[in-house]
Amino acid sequence: MSCKSIPAIKWLITILIVFVPAVLFAQGAIKWTKNGNAYYRFEEGELGMYTLPQQSKAIVLSKKQLTPEGKTTPLNVKGFGFSADEKKVLLFTNTKKVWRLNTRGDYWVFDMNTGTLKQLGKNRPAASLMFAKFSPDGTKAAYVSEYNLYVEDLASGEQTQLTQDGNRKFINGTFDWVYEEEFFCRDGFRWSPDSKHIAYWQIDARKTRDYLMVNNTDSIYPFAVPVEYPVAGEPPSPFKIGVVNIATAKTQWMDIPTDPVLQSYAPRMEWAANSNELIVQHMNRHQNQSDLRLCNAQTGASQVIYTEKDSAWIDILPTWDNDYTMGGWDWINGGKEFIWPSEKDGWRHLYRITRDGKKEVRITNGNYDVMEISGIDEKNGYVYFMASPNNATQKYLYRTKLTGKGTPERVSPAGQEGTHEYSLSPAATYARHVFSNYFTSYTDEWVSLPDHKSLNGASKINEAIAKADKSTGIEFFKIKTTDGVEMDGWLVKPKNFDSTKKYPVVFYVYTEPWGQNVKDQFGITDNFLYKGDMAADGYIYISIDNRGTPVPKGRNWRKVIYRNIGRVNIRDQAMAAKEVCKWPFVDTSRIAVWGWSGGGSATLNLLFQYPEIYKTGISVAAVGSIFTYDNIYQERYMGLPQENAEDYIQGSPITHAKNLKGNLLYIHGSGDDNVHYQNAELLLNELIKYNKQFRFMSYPNRTHSISEGEGTFEHLSTLFTNYLKQHCEPGGR
Secondary structure: OOOOOHHHHHHHHHHHHHOOHHHHOOOOOEEEOOOOOEEEEEEOOEEEEEEOOOOEEEEEEOOOOOOOOOOOOOOOOOEEEEOOOOOEEEEEEEEEEEOOEEEEEEEEEEEOOOOEEEEOOOOOOOOOEEEEEEOOOOOEEEEEEOOEEEEEEOOOOOEEEOOOOOEOOEEEOOOOHHHHHHHOOOOOEEEOOOOOEEEEEEEEOOOOOEEEEEEOOOOOOOEEEEEEOOEOOOOOOOEEEEEEEOOOOOEEEOOOOOOOOOOEEEEEEEEOOOOOEEEEEEEEOOOOEEEEEEEEOOOOOEEEEEEEEOOOOOOOHHHOOHHHHHOOOOEEHHHOEEEEEEOOOOOOEEEEEEOOOOOEEEOOOOOOOOOEEEEEEOOOOEEEEEEOOOOOOOEEEEEEEOOOOOOOEEOOOOOOOOEEEEEEOOOOOEEEEEEEEOOEEEEEEEEEOOOOEEOOOOOHHHHHHHHOOOOOOEEEEEEEOOOOOEEEEEEEOOOOOOOOOOEEEEEEOOOOOOOOOOOOOOOOOOOOOOOOOHHHHOOEEEEEEOOOOOOOOOHHHHHOOOOOOOOHHHHHHHHHHHHHOOOOOEEEEEEEEEEEOHHHHHHHHHHHHOOOOOOEEEEEOOOOOHHHOEHHHHHHHHOOOOOOHHHHHHHOHHHHHHHOOOEEEEEEEOOOOOOOOHHHHHHHHHHHHOOOOOEEEEEOOOOOOOOOOOOHHHHHHHHHHHHHHHHOOOOOO
């Protein structure tokens, strides 16, 4: 599920901190200048500009300039952005979490011309502003506050409320829980290029039932915490897309037809390279048809220009273009064409599509997946993208001609085998480059493109690789099952390994479409819950990526799991474990498995469906019944339960709970807004029904990460480690 395994989340956060934050307003991020020859970054409470290639630094905003009038301390800036002319700076402070990210807070504007620092929305409640952004002409700023959209004149400070009807269940300019969780939709409005209109989403969650979490810890009397949460089988909250006139505050709604019963989704909307039209991605309830619609901003009339269908599902944008985290659309040729992906030939490739959708040209060609769009150098006719044609555990920068002619060329240097990440400048002249592999820790350097030369002469990354200790004990391997399925895996053998002895094996699993565990990157084999050193204690630690995981091995690899979560992925894992059990140094009486979220569900299914293999399982925050999980995620990969309920039944761990034979530790937070605590109680009921003995740990009022509260991690880690050692004793025999 989108509730990724916690280690997967950890590494995702690492990447977001490095790259996305310039757009996300995150502290420590870089923000490229418009010409791409310099970048901005906050360091030690001041905003600096670094000019390339020399890396010369100039202070743009000092601590004194960041100190509001009448205050003695500067703003604690968590993120920043610039007006189009780079003469005004938007500063994000006093931030608060909204579900996953700190997207609510206070915003201040520093005007370079006047040297003034002013707060936006001064009469609004503290820390209530969301997604503030300058108008393209730099004269205004717009933001969401308490579910309504506002615009503020920067010179006069005059505020205009553009929507009047917003509340928790009727949402303007941002999104409900499930759109945020599964479509990564948070910022729900866009300025028109001429600064006269704002296009925005409106989500009507009034008929979406609340899931009531119970808070038993923060007051003497417990109280309910409601979350609008549509489970699988429930229709999504209806959406509308409107264009509001800044001068009149009147909204023109776009005419986007929807199924009156099933409803539909609009996960993406932007201005269509002009101020007269919007382009909207509209998806059906099953998420197996995607229509791109051009909408007339004045009349609301819309027409479909491009349609894609898939027998399984169509992946959403963040899987191939991280830049869209806060908006964007890849227009080229002066707005006459745009770049779009498709898996219709069996691999995820990029296409250039004309504005009317009548002509398309495939840009990337070959038996490989485009993992991510990194940048477009239209002047020189190239698109930069991430791919790994020969090793699905790694990631490299490539470029190819926008014409689709010629072969792609690898930009990442030879000899740097592992996982690369890049933040490209607007003209793809420079890039911040971060590299790691399983034995080389994360190292960054600044490079020129396309020659990929380090700006300081010597390559820091080559030096790091040369100095790294390669004797990590980590091995990557391929394993082929009796079903003919070949999978990638990694393993860490015990220190002082003796091939004449037999050792316990601990499998770490995720197995679902939102998690790839087997990556050639630093720290990937760490078990953050284990107190101590698993290898030193005598465990073999293994992870294997089955079919259905988001590995760059083509469409069929990923989508064979459609309507088969809980079956195909579980059998692949079990059959791989059977092969591992044939290794002469494996003790088949000591086989353990653990996972979190989707990995917790997999742990349960493996323990219940294949009790002859797995003797011990530790499952954290698992979905016990997939009927309970949200509709966008579960229906995307499993279909609608009204149409194929048997698939849901057979894929749910509780269906197989009666088969438990081994040792089970189940862990869940009672304040989990993602995988609700209900799953724990449904599972417990089923185990009790069949007199299956197990151990259960509830963490009061903790969320899906089980990270809140004093002493929580220490307790969880101790619990995990002690249980594993007790029921899957370490060491060779």
